[in-house]
Amino acid sequence: MxxxxxxxxxxxxxxxxxxxxxxxxxxxxxxxxxxxxxxxxxxxxxxxxxxxxxxxxxxxxxxxxxxxxxxxxxxxxxxxxxxxxxxxxxxxxxxxxxxxxxxxxxxxxxxSIMNAVSCCGLQLYNFGETVSIPYWTDTWKPDSFFEKIVANFARNLHTLCLLDIKVKEPTEESLTKKVRQYMDPKFMSVKEAAQQLIHIIENHPESEINKSTTAVGLCRVGAPDQKIAVSSIEAMQQCDLGPPLHSLVIPAPNLHPLELDYLAQFR
Amino acid sequence: MxxxxxxxxxxxxxxxxxxxxxxxxxxxxxxxxxxxxxxxxxxxxxxxxxxxxxxxxxxxxxxxxxxxxxxxxxxxxxxxxxxxxxxxxxxxxxxxxxxxxxxxxxxxxxxSIMNAVSCCGLQLYNFGETVSIPYWTDTWKPDSFFEKIVANFARNLHTLCLLDIKVKEPTEESLTKKVRQYMDPKFMSVKEAAQQLIHIIENHPESEINKSTTAVGLCRVGAPDQKIAVSSIEAMQQCDLGPPLHSLVIPAPNLHPLELDYLAQFR
Structure with missing residues (x-):
C-alpha cells in the first residue's frame, strides 16, 4: 500500500x-x-x-x-x-x-496554500487561474505569468502567485561533472516577486496593472507567526515579511465590501 | 478566544x-x-x-x-x-x-473541496473561477454561472461547480407565520446539476460547451467510498453516484497528457 x-x-x-x-x-x-x-x-x-x-x-x-x-x-x-x-x-x-x-x-x-490563501479575506470563489513566478536569471526572464494576472484582473478575479523555490538544484558547473554540487536552497520573497513584477510593468505601460495596483503579501500561512501585508506593488518591493514561505496575491480591481474591510486590517 | x-x-x-x-x-x-x-x-x-x-x-x-x-x-x-x-x-x-x-x-x-478536487487528476493551477449551481424553482432559473464556465473554457481552464445545499430552509408558507417550519434537507447531485446544465445548453446552441462536452462528477471526496465519474454532460444526467456531497467539474477543452491519463481511469 x-x-x-x-x-x-x-x-x-x-x-x-x-x-x-x-x-x-x-x-x-x-x-x-x-x-x-x-x-x-x-x-x-x-x-x-x-x-x-x-x-x-x-x-x-x-x-x-x-x-x-x-x-x-x-x-x-x-x-x-x-x-x-x-x-x-x-x-x-x-x-x-x-x-x-x-x-x-x-x-x-x-x-494547502490554494485554499488557505483565504486567510487574507479575499474570497476563494473570486480567484482566477493561479500562476507561478519563477526566479529570473541574467539570461532567462520569462514574464508570461503577467498576461494571466492581467486576464484575471480584467475579469475582476484575484490571482494567487506561487513564488519560486530552489531546493537541491545542481549548480550549472556541476551538470557536466561526475559529482553533483548543489546550490544553497532559496525561497522567493514577496519583495523579490514585487521587484520582478515592477520590471514587467515598466515594459508594459499600457497594462491595466501598474505600480500602484494593490498587492497582498502572505508569509508562513497557517503558522502562529503568519504575516499578511497589503500595499501597492511598488511599496511591496520594500516589504520584509521574514522567513519563507511567501506568496503574493494581486486582488481584483473591484472588491466586495467585506473583502475591503478585511484587507484594511493589513495595510 | x-x-x-x-x-x-x-x-x-x-x-x-x-x-x-x-x-x-x-x-x-x-x-x-x-x-x-x-x-x-x-x-x-x-x-x-x-x-x-x-x-x-x-x-x-x-x-x-x-x-x-x-x-x-x-x-x-x-x-x-x-x-x-x-x-x-x-x-x-x-x-x-x-x-x-x-x-x-x-x-x-x-x-476543502477547493483543493481536494485535484483527486480527479486535474491540476489545481489550471482551474479558473469557481461557480455555484443553485437549485432552480418553477419561477427562478438563474443561469449566470454558465457564462463563467464558458469564459473559463475559452481560456482553457477547468471549472469547479459547487452544488447547492438546502439545510434548515424555512418553507415559503411558514415565512409569514409565527412558528417556522423547515424543508427536508437536500443536496444537489451531479445528475441534477447535469440536467440543469443541459437545459441551459439547449438555450445556448451557439456555445462552445455542448451536450457532448466532458464533465467530471465527484462524490464524497476524501471519504473511503469517494467516487469519480467521467462522461459527457448528457450522459452525466443518468449518473447516480450515491449519497452527498457531490461536486461537478467541467474540464478545459485541451488537457495535459497526464490529466487525460488520470481521467481515463474514471470513464
Missing part, C-alpha cells in the same frame, strides 16, 4: 489524526523536501511522530519512484507532502505509476 | 491534531451544520472528541453570532466547520466582528 499524506502548512500538529495514525503504522515513511517546506524541520517531525523519516528529493520522487512502489507491493509505505498531496503534478504521476504496479493507494488531504 | 476549526472532508479523523487539541480544551464547541456536511454525523464526532457539541444553524452563525463572541471574551469557544473554515463569507465576517469585540481568534485550516 502506498499512502500520500498531506502535512498542511504550519507545524507538526497540522497533520490530520488519520494521517498521523498511518504514519505511526507504516513500515517506511518518506518526507518530500523539495516542493515546499513547513516551519519546522525533519527532526521536529520525527520527534512528534516518534519514528524516523527518510528525506525524499526530486531524484527519488521522479527517477527512483519505481523502487519505492516496488517496496509498496509488500509493505506499507507513506510519502509525506507539505500542503495537500495533489498540489503538484509529480504526485498525480506517482498514483498512475502505482496503478501500473498494481499497488493500492490512499490519499490523505490537508490544507 | 474564538477558534474557527476546519474538519476536512471525510470523517471524524480528518480533523488535524492541532484542531483536536483545541476541541478537547475548549469551554464550548459549536458545529456548523448548514454550509456543508461530513460523511458522519454529530453523534460520531461527539464520541470521537469525547465531548458534547452544539449544532449551529444559519441563525446562530449570522444573527446571533454576537452572543457567541460575547461569551468568547471570557471563555474558549470553537466553531467547527466542514472543509476549510474560510471557504464561506460568513466566517470571514465572524472574524471581523470578533475584532470589534476585542476577541482574539485562531484559524485551523484543513482540506
Amino acid at each position: 502506498f499512502y500520500l499524506i498531506g502535512l498542511g502548512l504550519g507545524d507538526a500538529k497540522d497533520i490530520t489524526v488519520k494521517g498521523l495514525e498511518i504514519v505511526k503504522n507504516c513500515d517506511k515513511v518518506y518526507l518530500e523536501a523539495y516542493t515546499s517546506i513547513l516551519t519546522v524541520g525533519k527532526e521536529t517531525l520525527e520527534e512528534f511522530y516518534g519514528r524516523p523519516l527518510i528525506l525524499a528529493d526530486r531524484e527519488l520522487c521522479e527517477s527512483s519512484i519505481d523502487n519505492v512502489l516496488e517496496e509498496a507491493r509488500e509493505k506499507h509505505i507513506a510519502l509525506l507532502v507539505v500542503g495537500d498531496p495533489l498540489g503538484a503534478t509529480t504526485h498525480t504521476d506517482m498514483l498512475l505509476r502505482a496503478k501500473e504496479f498494481g499497488v493500492s493507494t490512499q490519499i490523505v488531504h490537508n490544507a | 474564538f477558534y474557527l476549526i476546519g474538519l476536512g472532508l471525510g470523517d471524524a479523523k480528518d480533523i488535524t491534531v492541532k484542531g483536536l487539541e483545541i476541541v478537547k480544551n475548549c469551554d464550548k464547541v459549536y458545529l456548523e451544520a448548514y454550509t456543508s456536511i461530513l460523511t458522519v454525523g454529530k453523534e460520531t464526532l461527539e464520541e470521537f472528541y469525547g465531548r458534547p457539541l452544539i449544532l449551529a444553524d444559519r441563525e446562530l452563525c449570522e444573527s446571533s453570532i454576537d452572543n457567541v463572541l460575547e461569551e468568547a471574551r471570557e471563555k474558549h469557544i470553537a466553531l467547527l466547520v466542514v472543509g476549510d473554515p474560510l471557504g464561506a463569507t460568513t466566517h470571514t465576517d465572524m472574524l471581523l466582528r470578533a475584532k470589534e469585540f476585542g476577541v482574539s481568534t485562531q484559524i485551523v485550516h484543513n482540506a
Whole structure:
C-alpha cells in the first residue's frame, strides 16, 4: 500500500489524526523536501511522530519512484507532502505509476496554500487561474505569468502567485561533472516577486496593472507567526515579511465590501 | 478566544491534531451544520472528541453570532466547520466582528473541496473561477454561472461547480407565520446539476460547451467510498453516484497528457 499524506502548512500538529495514525503504522515513511517546506524541520517531525523519516528529493520522487512502489507491493509505505498531496503534478504521476504496479493507494488531504490563501479575506470563489513566478536569471526572464494576472484582473478575479523555490538544484558547473554540487536552497520573497513584477510593468505601460495596483503579501500561512501585508506593488518591493514561505496575491480591481474591510486590517 | 476549526472532508479523523487539541480544551464547541456536511454525523464526532457539541444553524452563525463572541471574551469557544473554515463569507465576517469585540481568534485550516478536487487528476493551477449551481424553482432559473464556465473554457481552464445545499430552509408558507417550519434537507447531485446544465445548453446552441462536452462528477471526496465519474454532460444526467456531497467539474477543452491519463481511469 502506498499512502500520500498531506502535512498542511504550519507545524507538526497540522497533520490530520488519520494521517498521523498511518504514519505511526507504516513500515517506511518518506518526507518530500523539495516542493515546499513547513516551519519546522525533519527532526521536529520525527520527534512528534516518534519514528524516523527518510528525506525524499526530486531524484527519488521522479527517477527512483519505481523502487519505492516496488517496496509498496509488500509493505506499507507513506510519502509525506507539505500542503495537500495533489498540489503538484509529480504526485498525480506517482498514483498512475502505482496503478501500473498494481499497488493500492490512499490519499490523505490537508490544507494547502490554494485554499488557505483565504486567510487574507479575499474570497476563494473570486480567484482566477493561479500562476507561478519563477526566479529570473541574467539570461532567462520569462514574464508570461503577467498576461494571466492581467486576464484575471480584467475579469475582476484575484490571482494567487506561487513564488519560486530552489531546493537541491545542481549548480550549472556541476551538470557536466561526475559529482553533483548543489546550490544553497532559496525561497522567493514577496519583495523579490514585487521587484520582478515592477520590471514587467515598466515594459508594459499600457497594462491595466501598474505600480500602484494593490498587492497582498502572505508569509508562513497557517503558522502562529503568519504575516499578511497589503500595499501597492511598488511599496511591496520594500516589504520584509521574514522567513519563507511567501506568496503574493494581486486582488481584483473591484472588491466586495467585506473583502475591503478585511484587507484594511493589513495595510 | 474564538477558534474557527476546519474538519476536512471525510470523517471524524480528518480533523488535524492541532484542531483536536483545541476541541478537547475548549469551554464550548459549536458545529456548523448548514454550509456543508461530513460523511458522519454529530453523534460520531461527539464520541470521537469525547465531548458534547452544539449544532449551529444559519441563525446562530449570522444573527446571533454576537452572543457567541460575547461569551468568547471570557471563555474558549470553537466553531467547527466542514472543509476549510474560510471557504464561506460568513466566517470571514465572524472574524471581523470578533475584532470589534476585542476577541482574539485562531484559524485551523484543513482540506476543502477547493483543493481536494485535484483527486480527479486535474491540476489545481489550471482551474479558473469557481461557480455555484443553485437549485432552480418553477419561477427562478438563474443561469449566470454558465457564462463563467464558458469564459473559463475559452481560456482553457477547468471549472469547479459547487452544488447547492438546502439545510434548515424555512418553507415559503411558514415565512409569514409565527412558528417556522423547515424543508427536508437536500443536496444537489451531479445528475441534477447535469440536467440543469443541459437545459441551459439547449438555450445556448451557439456555445462552445455542448451536450457532448466532458464533465467530471465527484462524490464524497476524501471519504473511503469517494467516487469519480467521467462522461459527457448528457450522459452525466443518468449518473447516480450515491449519497452527498457531490461536486461537478467541467474540464478545459485541451488537457495535459497526464490529466487525460488520470481521467481515463474514471470513464
